[in-house]
Amino acid sequence: DSGVTQTPKHLITATGQRVTLRCSPRSGDLSVYWYQQSLDQGLQFLIQYYNGEERAKGNILERFSAQQFPDLHSELNLSSLELGDSALYFCASSVVGGGPNEQFFGPGTRLTVL
Amino acid sequence: AQSVSQHNHHVILSEAASLELGCNYSYGGTVNLFWYVQYPGQHLQLLLKYFSGDPLVKGIKGFEAEFIKSKFSFNLRKPSVQWSDTAEYFCAPTGGAGNMLTFGGGTRLMVKP
Numbered sequence: 001d002s003g004v005t006q007t008p009k010h011l012i013t014a015t016g017q018r019v020t021l022r023c024s025p026r027s028g029d030l031s032v033y034w035y036q037q038s039l040d041q042g043l044q045f046l047i048q049y050y051n052g053e054e055r056a057k058g059n060i061l062e063r064f065s066a067q068q069f070p071d072l073h074s075e076l077n078l079s080s081l082e083l084g085d086s087a088l089y090f091c092a093s094s095v096v097g098g099g100p101n102e103q104f105f106g107p108g109t110r111l112t113v114l
Numbered sequence: 115a116q117s118v119s120q121h122n123h124h125v126i127l128s129e130a131a132s133l134e135l136g137c138n139y140s141y142g143g144t145v146n147l148f149w150y151v152q153y154p155g156q157h158l159q160l161l162l163k164y165f166s167g168d169p170l171v172k173g174i175k176g177f178e179a180e181f182i183k184s185k186f187s188f189n190l191r192k193p194s195v196q197w198s199d200t201a202e203y204f205c206a207p208t209g210g211a212g213n214m215l216t217f218g219g220g221t222r223l224m225v226k227p
Contacts, residue, residue, distance in 0.1 A: 002157065002159075033214060033215075035215075035217075042217060042218075042219050042220065043204060043217035043220070044217065045214040045215060045216065045217075048214055056214055058214060090157065090158065092158075092215075094213075100146045100165035100166070101146075101213065102148075102160060102163060103215060104160075105150075105157045105158040105159070106157060107156075107157045108157055
């Protein structure tokens, strides 16, 4: 158990819908990262927040957005869902936002878009 | 931007065989290097990491990796694999402002008992 929690574990929804994925980092970690794992794209970085502020952006679609709240939990919002958005979404956390530091991964949320 | 290449996509070994998985990255600046493992149905777990110092790093479960700066490589090794090592292995350097991980395509290892 890494100490990072993600809810829900599984999510099944229809095209065009909007969903919210939630992540709680390890106690004391200020930085949250979101990654997407799919069969065709592999594991790719989406976005990072550090202490409530967006720190870095990767291959995140405009239909997706995220935020980090004052209690440091983060939410990833996916809207106008398409079949290709079906994937495993991981959240990771680390103590700091940059420099040598280890990221701890949550169990993931498996999203299925029908 | 950082890119990562893992040369072996699928590896099948018998128990007690030796393992070496190749990883090459592109970024020429300061990088931190990681190997993560994903057991079937589970989340990513850190095997080992390199930040600086001794280029030969030891991780959990008998794994080790060698950082060779001149070759931009960070290969993973284990002298004798076990059936429980069956998993997918990801090489991931970091770089950039936020130090996000850039993952390789992964190597699926199957160890036959």
